[in-house]
Amino acid sequence: MxxxxxxxxxxxxxxxxxxxxxxxxxxxxxxxxxxxxxxxxxxxxxxxxxxxxxxxxxxxxxxxxxxxxxxxxxxxxxxxxxxxxxxxxxxxxxxxxxxxxxxxxxxxxxxxxxxxxxxxxxxxxxxxxxxxxxxxxxxxxxxxxxxxxxxxxxxxxxxxxxxxxxxxxxxxxxxxxxxxxxxxxxxxxxxxxxxxxxxxxxxxxxxxxxxxxxxxxxxxxxxxxxxxxxxxxxxxxxxRPTPNMTAVNEKLNEKSNEILMKVKDLSFTYKASFKGCENISLEINYGDFIGVIGLNGSGKTTLLKLMEGLLVPDAGAIQIFGKPLTKRNLATIRSQIGFLFQNPDLQIFANTVKDEVAFILRTRKLPEEEIEEKVNGILAEVGLFAYADIHPHRLSRCQRQKLAIASVLVGDPEIIMADEPTSGLDEEQSTLIMELLSAFQQQGKTVILVTHDLSLAKQYTNRIVAMHKHHLALDIATQKIGFFKKTLKEIGLDFQKEGIAYGLH
Missing domain, CATH: 3.40.50.300 (P-loop containing nucleotide triphosphate hydrolases)
Structure with missing residues (x-):
């Protein structure tokens, strides 16, 4: 040929x-x-x-x-x-x-x-x-x-x-x-x-x-x-790796019913009158691991950015830690939230891997010895210790995603909002990222995960929130997802077509 x-x-x-x-x-x-x-x-x-x-x-x-x-x-x-x-x-x-x-x-x-x-x-x-x-x-x-x-x-x-x-x-x-x-x-x-x-x-x-x-x-x-x-x-x-979910499920069964975040009638419109979210109402509890799913353009990332304060809603309100999210307290609330962008390059700016992870700790004026110990520990945990002294943009895409999550985890936030943190990763690497988020959640912390990987949503979360055409179409306990097979198909989501057997036959 x-x-x-x-x-x-x-x-x-x-x-x-x-x-x-x-x-x-x-x-x-x-x-x-x-x-x-x-x-x-x-x-x-x-x-x-x-x-x-x-x-x-x-x-x-x-x-x-x-x-x-x-x-x-x-x-x-x-x-x-x-x-x-x-x-x-x-x-x-x-x-x-x-x-x-x-x-x-x-x-x-x-x-x-x-x-x-x-x-x-x-x-x-x-x-x-x-x-x-x-x-x-x-x-x-x-x-x-x-x-x-x-x-x-x-x-x-x-x-x-x-x-x-x-x-x-x-x-x-x-x-x-x-x-x-x-x-x-x-x-x-x-x-x-x-x-x-x-x-x-x-x-x-x-x-x-x-x-x-x-x-x-x-x-x-x-x-x-x-x-x-x-x-x-x-x-x-x-x-193909099979995550051990026993500990995760046990922890989910013990989660608190205390409300961490309340979203009420939230709407946002982009320039040129393009809808981002419309009339979203949602309550998130302490210890929740929520999977936000939906087709591209359904409003998932917009919802995440509104909850973190990166966007200001046109209508509605957000309450976090019992307080309304306002310009006055935005900085204080954000200090307790770790946000992972869909593209890790949007949040990586230091000249070395270790300086990237150390940045948030240095803003808190921790002793350098303590910073070094924390940074080395988290880099070892995500498999980046050997790359500590190189420039972040010499890492592969999946390594940069690991670096972004390490930079968030080292700050010990109360909430992690993660927008497609496993995109571009293989099965083993995705499992590593999800196990890190799961370990974070098992400490009583809260994870809000936007994902297109329906298998990960099913394996790791305790609630599934489905977006469709900028509206909240479904909010259910993950273990009940099989009962909503028809509804999921109607909004373009089909677990079986993803090649995943969940008993949704």
């Missing part, structure tokens, strides 16, 4: 550091392949994609020993700006890839630089937005999109370029279950019907096994193994 991408990489490093980020890679990707690349955190998956696009050596100034060829050409003979003629690239974090104010402008940006006729540009924008399920979003501001909607917009802008190769880094990390299935269907159609070569990094490669023809497993900067989708599925079924 004719090759689309050929890599013979002896090593890739970033001077002055000598550590090899990639090494001993000999890989040929044929035209029409659908490749899934998986592996543990910091195994080199994203950097392999950067090598294919040319960004590793031409943008990040990496020292590449070896050759990379795309469509028969050495990448060093292709100016980086011209690589878009061959490759459509989608980053892990969609917000880092958007440059325009409106959705229509964003999708048109790349093809405008191709100097296409105006009518063809408009036609491509319309078709690609329809293709990703965002018809009617043309005039929406990009900064008001949910994480899943932003991911679809970026995908549309990439697809509009009509390149022969798609390179996608965790393209479904922020999508709900339906959105994931739709996206896999879109990409599969392009692969099978249009002959487009697809190279996709996935921490949970099992999600796309029906669509791929090759699975690459990376470890320590190299391709450790290649296997068929069938063989990978067998291995996944054998090694």
């Amino acid at each position: 004719e090759p689309a991408v050929q890599l013979k990489i002896e090593s890739l490093a970033f001077p002055p550091e000598t550590k090899k980020v990639l090494k001993d890679i000999d890989l040929t990707i044929n035209k029409g392949d659908f490749i899934a690349i998986t592996g543990e955190a910091a195994s080199g998956k994203s950097m392999l994609l950067h090598s294919i696009t040319g960004a590793a050596s031409q943008f990040f100034n990496g020292q590449l020993n070896g050759t990379v060829r795309v469509m028969g050409q050495d990448i060093h003979a292709i100016p980086l700006a011209k690589m878009c003629d061959y490759i459509g690239y989608m980053m892990q974090e969609p917000q880092n890839q958007m440059v325009s104010i409106t959705v229509e402008e964003e999708v048109a940006f790349g093809i405008a630089n191709m100097e296409l006729p105006w009518e063809e540009m408009k036609d491509r924008v319309k078709k690609t937005l329809q293709f990703v399920g965002l018809e009617g979003f043309e005039q929406r501001n990009t900064d008001g999109l949910s994480g899943g909607q932003a991911q679809r917009v970026v995908l549309a802008s990439v697809l509009a370029m009509e390149t022969p190769i798609l390179v996608l880094d965790q393209p479904t990390a922020e999508l709900d279950g339906k959105g994931k299935r739709d996206l896999y269907s879109y990409i599969s159609y392009l692969n099978k019907e249009k002959g487009i070569t697809v190279i996709m990094v996935m921490d949970r490669a099992c999600d796309i096994l029906p669509y791929t023809n090759r699975i690459l497993i990376m470890a320590e900067g190299t391709i450790r193994e290649e296997c068929s989708p069938g063989d990978y599925q067998k291995r996944f079924n054998q090694t």
